[in-house]
Amino acid sequence: MTSIRPSQVKRRSQLARRHIELGAEFEHCSNLIVVKDYGSQTEVDQAKKLGLADLSTLPRIGFKGTGAPDWAAYHGVTLPQQPNTSAVQKDDSLVAKLSHQELLILSDLGVTSTQIERLEDSPIAAQTYALPRADSHCWLAVTGNQAAEMFSKICAVDLRAHKFANGEVAQTSVARANSIVIRHDLGSTPCFYVLTDASATEFLWDCLLDAMAEYTGAPVGVSALRTLS
Amino acid sequence: MKLLTCPLNGPRNIAEFTYGGEYHPMPDPNITDTRAWAEHVFFHDNAAGVVTEWWCHTASSFWFLAERNTISDEVIRTFEASELFNQRIDFVATNSKEGKL
């Protein structure tokens, strides 16, 4: 039993209490705290089938404005071609293009990527504006072969593998909450990142677990996700 | 449920959108007479036929315009607002010219 508790740092997921109730083991990752696992030996298998993970404490940021894409490219960001697609970066972080003028940048699962920090520290250009995506949105991951089928109960966009390719982005409504859905497979396991208004995190978590019950989906920690990727 | 094609996000259920009312150009508030201003603010054409409407894709907060036939409910096309608004609009105070009813 580790003694790491979410309350040891200032930055806490809205779901910290849910994780504790589920018997989560937490880990320090960089200077933040994330759920390592829920004590199950079969979490990797669970994640392959249908898993739900909370990545809300991991770094992410947004940039918006007519100058944002060029500025980001200048600072080494590989830009996705089209709006509503994403591109994996050299340091394993992920950049999603939400419109011609808006980027969303997500850390890798091990928080080894440096891009977010580098951009935060770079002098910002004209017509470029940072967005506090790390706080405005929660960040959940739904993994597994049954993920798309489960999503069809709460999301009107067809997320099946042959209709929603790896790297695609959908800005839509998930369980009536405005969300950004990004398909970002972990190895051969389908994975969808869901970013939703942070204040609705617990609502969304409960909805997802309810929708997953039919397929015996369950929460998984970040360590299972890392294994898959 | 009707489909509406967002210029940014593609075809989506119309439940994902917020209706923004008919598009009609705003008369210059500083020179328009009272009657015409009241018409602009309070009256809508509600025309039977092809009208231009504002729509917003709620999840991405993206505003665009749609041409829709109000008789058949057919959406003829959707397009970005920049097609109609391609330069900065400025207002100049011209109170003296304000129309009288």
Place this chain on the structure above:
Amino acid sequence: MKPRLPAPYGSLIDRDMPVNFNFERRSYQGFAGDSIASALAANEQWLLSRSFKYHRPRGALTMAGQDANTMVQLPSNPNALADRELISDNLDVMGQNYSGSLTKDRGALLGFFSRFLPVGFYYKAFFKPRGMWEKWAPFIRKKAGLGIINQQLEPEYYDKQYKFFDVVVVGGGPAGMQAALSAGVEGCEVLLVDENPTLGGSLNYTRFDTEAVRGRKLRAQLIEKIEANSNITCMTDAVCNAWFADNWLPIIRHKRLYKVRAKQTILCTGALEQQAVFHNNDLPGVMMSSAAQRLMHLYAVRPGHAGVIVTGNNDGYANALDLFDAGVEIRAIVDLREQPCESPMIDAAVARGIRIEAGHAVYSAHKSGNHLSAVEIRKITSPGVCADSGEVIPCDLLCMAVGYTPTYQLVCQAGGQLSYDDESAMFTLGNCPEAMQIAGSVNSHWDLDACLAEASRAAVIATNALGLTNADVPPQIARESLSPNHPWPIFAHSAGKEFVDYDEDLTIADIINATRDGYEHIQLVKRYSTCGMGPSQGRHSALAAARLVAAATNRTVAQTGVTTARPPFAPEHLGHSAGRSFYPARRSNMHYRHLEAGAQMLQAGAWYRPAFYGRPDNSLKCINDEVNNVRNNVGLVDVSTLGGIEVRGPDAAEFLNRFYTFGFVKQPVGKARYALLTNEGGVVIDDGVACRFSHEHYYVTATTGGVDRVYQSMLKWNAQWRLDIDIANVTSAYCGVNIAGPKAREVLAKLCTDVDLSNESFPYMGVREGTVAGIEARLIRVGFVGELGYEIHVPQHSGEALWDAIMDAGQQQGIKPFGIEAQRVLRLEKGHIIIGQDTDAMSNPMEVQMGWAVSRQKPFFVGGRTIRELEKKPQLRSLVGFIVHDSRAPIPKESHLVLDGAQMTGRVTSCNYSPTLQKPIGLAYVVPDSAQAGSSIIIKSTGGVPVTAEVVNLPFYDPDTLRQEL
């Protein structure tokens, strides 16, 4: 249980699995797969329920779940269709709509009074005098009700699921199966949906050839191919209940509603057999010929011992052969046609020695107990008219085979047009919208090969449209010249009771009388007579009613038409529409700290907010204590729900100048300014403060409920103005608290060392960026509650840590959390209005004493022109503060009226007991004459008690604003 017919009869039942259930408290046995109606029929129990109006005995009519005759009561489900609902062990089934017992219903006496219950009876009888209806309604409702709702029912879990297909085929009969197959082999994703337990449709029970082999063989072949095709998904036991725009199909299966989007739809919904209209045509034992065939082939139940068939086509002969082969004694085939055409089916009937009476009709049915005992057949002398006498033939089964109506509902919902062809005496469909095809008997094809060819053709059109094929579309197949529909299977009887609409107990005379009462349009006939308004929605009455109305009004049936077929196709549970609830409830990061502190939470919009801290039965004291602690000490309130919008860029000030009423161009950096928002109509719709953190950076707050609309509106305006700015809604990115009270600075100073908090350096309405308890923070000195106060906004995920740090730091100063109830009292004492509570859809800035927040120096702002016009007109009302001095008077509440004599002149918008003034205070709209301080107004308070209040200047508390500028 009587012995059933041997296999292969009974394709739906499993003879190895007996099931025991109860009907009317008697126990019965059936087999797994039996419907309630089939299992009861197997036990010779034909009577299922009583009719809606006259309480007539009713039994199975279609055996396909298409009529209201079989509606029974299940413990948790009224109006269940006995021919659709399956039996299960120990299921308790009761008949419906009777007084006394199902077999001896006292309500059936109503039938004797039927001539006193003419069509439009309720309108006529209870319309006058006024108030009459209220008196009769409970009695009539009790008599007229169908099943009983179980009000002790626990909610059940219903949900919904989206599905996406290239092609959806509705109807799993021969045409539907062929269409699905033809589309599936071209590689598209196909859904084949059917409401029955198995695919096959008419192939399951119809005799297509004299040897009765073709149907079964074809069904097996098609199913084998469908099962082998992985592109085809089959959904049986599932009703496609409507067609909505862009091929959006709600499909109900068990407790789930599938919201299916199809690129192409092929409707193969088949046809519904129609009844003959004659005296007592509703007796149990009288049924559609297809119902008899379903009983035999699907459930292995013999529909009777001695049968008569009334027919107007050759299907009646096929039916007779089926009955004959199943051991039913055929007493006669009564053919309405003078000259039946040649057909192998007729030859086969003749060969079996079956008596055929051509040019005859069944004129009436006789009963014994609650069942058919004989029919009287008579020679037809002219259409609809019979000879004066005839022959009575004893029988316990009468099968009706006089024609069909296409199952047109979904097609018509999609915009397809129904017309009537006088030649074939049949409704036909046309004008289907793009992306929809129809095939099979719904398209009036009766020959099996024609149905299959039409289905393949529909699939080619669909796959071509999808771009999967580029094939030549085969020519359309002409409809057969031989129609199965008899033009007039309607025979009026001197004693009436020839039912046109079984659901509503409507007879020939009822329909004709509706037209005589002046309701000639078919839509008016429906509303006046209720024809087609029952649970089966005109499936079996539309055709006969159209024919009768046409004849009575000297029009053609085509001119008469049918009533609009609206969704849903079949009755659905409210649970299907409701699904599971998705209400994105929002919580601040400090939510659990409120709960731990004993907060009573309430929902403000989607947000959970603490109302007050303490026990509900002690609310007033809790709220007053919280107020006093803020006034005398220091309090902390969670304001995370407050909207926050970043406006950044070179034109940020110019944008706010146009969007809000105030002037912002000259606002200094480091200062906040009140921001009032009006719409183009000059109505106040939101407010907040605009904090200028740098020349090009404003952080604007908005109301909790208004921020989403404000944000959208900002984006819409700037989509037109194209100012050089960015607008971002960061509401959820920040958690916020307001630390307020004379000791606020003392507490904050312990946690914030990088900002000079002194009044000189950081005055009222100042804004600063710094760190609080090590957390990056935005600090705003505001005075909403009227005391020295700081709003502290920090990144959302650090909200709880901030809360903890401030509560710890303030312990010594006696810091206590306060909720929104106390906040409301505090702001009222300070005379601050709440947009939406103290304003309504007409409030302009002048009315709410906000004229000071409107700039007259700007070339433009939203609502500006309208406000200028409003200012030219006399003001109609004013929002004023009032105090109630009489301590015994009942405290006025929101929306209580302000009266001038009997005249309503205004209303209260806010009112609370003020712990500070120790008197009730409030805000109210009054006429300008009463708006002066010192005026007296009368408020009609709780219980209608008039309460006198004094109009006073705002604010009630600290008019010189010394306290918030400490």
